[in-house]
Amino acid sequence: MRYENGHPVPERRLHPLSWVFHLAGGLGAMIPLAIAAALGAERGGALWMLVPLVLLGPLAGLWHQWVYRYDYGPEGLLIREGLVFRNLRQIDYRRIENIDTERTLLHRLLGVADVKVETSSGGGAEATIRVLSVAGAEALSEAVFARRRALRGDNGGEDATREPVAAGAAGGAPDNSAPEPLLRLPAGELILMGLIDNRNLFWLGAVIGSLFQVVGVETLERVLGPALRDAGVAYVSQLGLALKIVLVLATVVGVLVVAKLLSVITALVQYHDYTLERNGDDLRARHGLFTRRVVTVRVPRIQVVHRLATPLHRLFRRVALQADLAGGAAEPGQSGGARPLAPICRPDQVDALIDRALPGLDRADPDWRPLSARTRRRLTRLWLWCWALLSLPPALWWWGWPGLAVLPAGLPVALLHGHLYARYTRWALTPDLLLFHRGWLWRRLAVVPRNRIQTVRLARNPFDRRYRMTELEIDTAGGGLAKRRVRLAYLDRDVAARLAGSLLE
Amino acid sequence: MRFEAVHPGTVAVWRVQTLVGVAVLLLGLVAVFAPLLAGGALALPALGVWGLALLVLAGLGWWGPAAWYRRLRYCLDERGLSVERGLLWRHRITVPRVRIQHSDVSQGPLQRAFGVATLRLYTAGSRFTVTTLPGLDHDTALALRERLLREGDGDAV
Numbered sequence: 001m002r003y004e005n006g007h008p009v010p011e012r013r014l015h016p017l018s019w020v021f022h023l024a025g026g027l028g029a030m031i032p033l034a035i036a037a038a039l040g041a042e043r044g045g046a047l048w049m050l051v052p053l054v055l056l057g058p059l060a061g062l063w064h065q066w067v068y069r070y071d072y073g074p075e076g077l078l079i080r081e082g083l084v085f086r087n088l089r090q091i092d093y094r095r096i097e098n099i100d101t102e103r104t105l106l107h108r109l110l111g112v113a114d115v116k117v118e119t120s121s122g123g124g125a126e127a128t129i130r131v132l133s134v135a136g137a138e139a140l141s142e143a144v145f146a147r148r149r150a151l152r153g154d155n156g157g158e159d160a161t162r163e164p165v166a167a168g169a170a171g172g173a174p175d176n177s178a179p180e181p182l183l184r185l186p187a188g189e190l191i192l193m194g195l196i197d198n199r200n201l202f203w204l205g206a207v208i209g210s211l212f213q214v215v216g217v218e219t220l221e222r223v224l225g226p227a228l229r230d231a232g233v234a235y236v237s238q239l240g241l242a243l244k245i246v247l248v249l250a251t252v253v254g255v256l257v258v259a260k261l262l263s264v265i266t267a268l269v270q271y272h273d274y275t276l277e278r279n280g281d282d283l284r285a286r287h288g289l290f291t292r293r294v295v296t297v298r299v300p301r302i303q304v305v306h307r308l309a310t311p312l313h314r315l316f317r318r319v320a321l322q323a324d325l326a327g328g329a330a331e332p333g334q335s336g337g338a339r340p341l342a343p344i345c346r347p348d349q350v351d352a353l354i355d356r357a358l359p360g361l362d363r364a365d366p367d368w369r370p371l372s373a374r375t376r377r378r379l380t381r382l383w384l385w386c387w388a389l390l391s392l393p394p395a396l397w398w399w400g401w402p403g404l405a406v407l408p409a410g411l412p413v414a415l416l417h418g419h420l421y422a423r424y425t426r427w428a429l430t431p432d433l434l435l436f437h438r439g440w441l442w443r444r445l446a447v448v449p450r451n452r453i454q455t456v457r458l459a460r461n462p463f464d465r466r467y468r469m470t471e472l473e474i475d476t477a478g479g480g481l482a483k484r485r486v487r488l489a490y491l492d493r494d495v496a497a498r499l500a501g502s503l504l505e
Numbered sequence: 506m507r508f509e510a511v512h513p514g515t516v517a518v519w520r521v522q523t524l525v526g527v528a529v530l531l532l533g534l535v536a537v538f539a540p541l542l543a544g545g546a547l548a549l550p551a552l553g554v555w556g557l558a559l560l561v562l563a564g565l566g567w568w569g570p571a572a573w574y575r576r577l578r579y580c581l582d583e584r585g586l587s588v589e590r591g592l593l594w595r596h597r598i599t600v601p602r603v604r605i606q607h608s609d610v611s612q613g614p615l616q617r618a619f620g621v622a623t624l625r626l627y628t629a630g631s632r633f634t635v636t637t638l639p640g641l642d643h644d645t646a647l648a649l650r651e652r653l654l655r656e657g658d659g660d661a662v
Contacts (some may be wrong), residue, residue: 455630
């Protein structure tokens with residue numbers, strides 16, 4: 001370890017044979033290129049053209065080996081890559097969860113190993129050191145874990161004794177107590193769920209669309225056309241207007257009924273005998289008629305719990321609960337991202353379920369706060385502008401100047417939306433949680449434990465500045481999907497700044 | 506919170522970068538359209554448009570980095586690092602110390618000539634996994650990272 005201007009500079013080098021492995025990685029991509037070049041060169045009688053191509057790989061490998069440095073800094077593992085475009089990476093010892101060594105046959109022949117350093121952020125290794133001698137790899141692993149223990153011990157961390165391998169599966173041993181059932185969905189609930197769910201409407205459209213694609217519009221016309229013309233179209237044209245409307249409506253209703261029927265069947269098959277139970281530290285869901293699925297959700301991985309209520313949910317007095325999980329994809333038997341905690345449940349069951357999903361967090365009487373007082377005006381204006389932009393051009397095109405009359409037609413909806421959105425959207429901060437309820441037609445409540453917050457972002461676009469508002473967005477380790485962003489828009493500027501400050505305390 | 510500006514040398518770096526970008530774009534347009542328009546009736550107007558584009562883009566390339574520099578600020582406090590930036594769309598991202606998984610300090614040849622570097626902080630988040638603070642003095646970037654990590658502690662996920 002060398003110091004430059006008081007900053008540590010890594011000095012340890014890779015194994016002298018590293019270039020071979022750098023080559024081996026890129027070799028696969030080079031082979032077809034080399035063959036093509038060889039064939040071309042042979043025809044032209046100029047095999048020497050191949051020489052720079054063949055040299056390219058080893059030279060790149062040698063360059064990488066020559067400039068790559070790693071070392072044990074005071075705080076973390078230091079890795080320097082590149083010389084022209086230089087990058088000095090530091091991985092804090094306390095964050096390192098895993099150091100894997102990988103050896104293929106070639107590695108074993110040459111007595112070396114690839115070393116992968118991983119933190120808990122998931123999504124691949126933070127550093128791949130390619131390659132070190134086996135002894136060097138072991139030394140690195142020992143050095144890193146010794147420093148990690150020392151640092152964690154200094155700070156009185158309880159995980160000082162935690163084994164590095166077990167760290168990935170942290171959370172303690174599962175206790176042997178019997179699993180505690182939390183939620184069971186009988187067939188009646190599943191039928192309700194199918195009725196509420198709208199996904200099949202989309203699928204039905206897709207099926208009909210693809211049917212048209214497969215069968216072909218022309219074939220359909222050839223087969224059905226004459227019949228339609230003879231029997232239907234002529235007949236339809238003779239019908240009265242009222243009958244035509246009835247016909248169209250009947251078709252729409254028929255499609256809806258079929259879609260809902262499909263949806264109910266899917267729900268019955270997919271979520272047959274849905275049981276959610278607590279098993280030690282985990283939540284476990286089992287469901288499925290033909291394929292029985294068992295999904296384990298590890299409670300420490302739950303980042304945000306969402307409560308969802310669409311208009312149909314509210315009609316049947318039901319809600320859906322979903323959880324955003326951290327990473328997760330790396331562990332078998334666990335799907336990353338979003339998981340339904342309860343595909344459907346009664347509102348009075350929600351509290352108990354959230355208590356299980358986010359244990360030990362106090363949710364007692366939150367102090368709900370509204371959005372900025374200017375939200376209503378801003379949303380009404382926004383909707384009016386959108387309405388004007390969408391409806392005015394066609395209206396003017398069809399009716400000329402009298403078409404301007406469509407403009408006030410959008411006013412009631414804009415006023416209603418602005419009023420209801422501002423009324424139903426609210427947030428609350430409790431000692432442990434941030435709660436955010438959004439929307440009036442589709443309502444979504446996000447429950448975010450404050451200790452899961454990764455970063456806080458305040459954003460102001462030109463409209464926000466005009467209305468003296470700020471948008472506050474919270475990032476957690478789960479919830480990359482756009483729908484699940486926890487984004488508190490239309491906050492007063494000072495309120496947002498204060499909230500951001502208190503969220504990070 | 507007391508925000509600090511980054512190294513002024515970074516304006517020069519960005520200017521060189523944007524002006525080179527503009528030059529490449531405009532020369533590329535010349536290479537594509539010159540053979541098509543040469544000698545035609547549209548050659549003169551096209552040249553005029555090209556000249557106008559050159560003036561506007563070069564002006565933007567010169568003025569933009571300076572304006573962006575004025576809005577780029579950072580603040581290191583006991584909670585973590587806050588970065589504020591943006592001209593029209595203004596953001597302030599705060600990364601708590603305890604959330605930083607690893608960090609990069611990188612420097613290209615142009616940046617090295619002006620003594621600036623880019624600091625990147627990685628978290629385990631899902632949308633804003635990387636927070637970038639460009640244009641720092643190289644030593645400041647390293648010192649900032651040391652200070653961030655030395656006092657940071659605790660569970661990162």
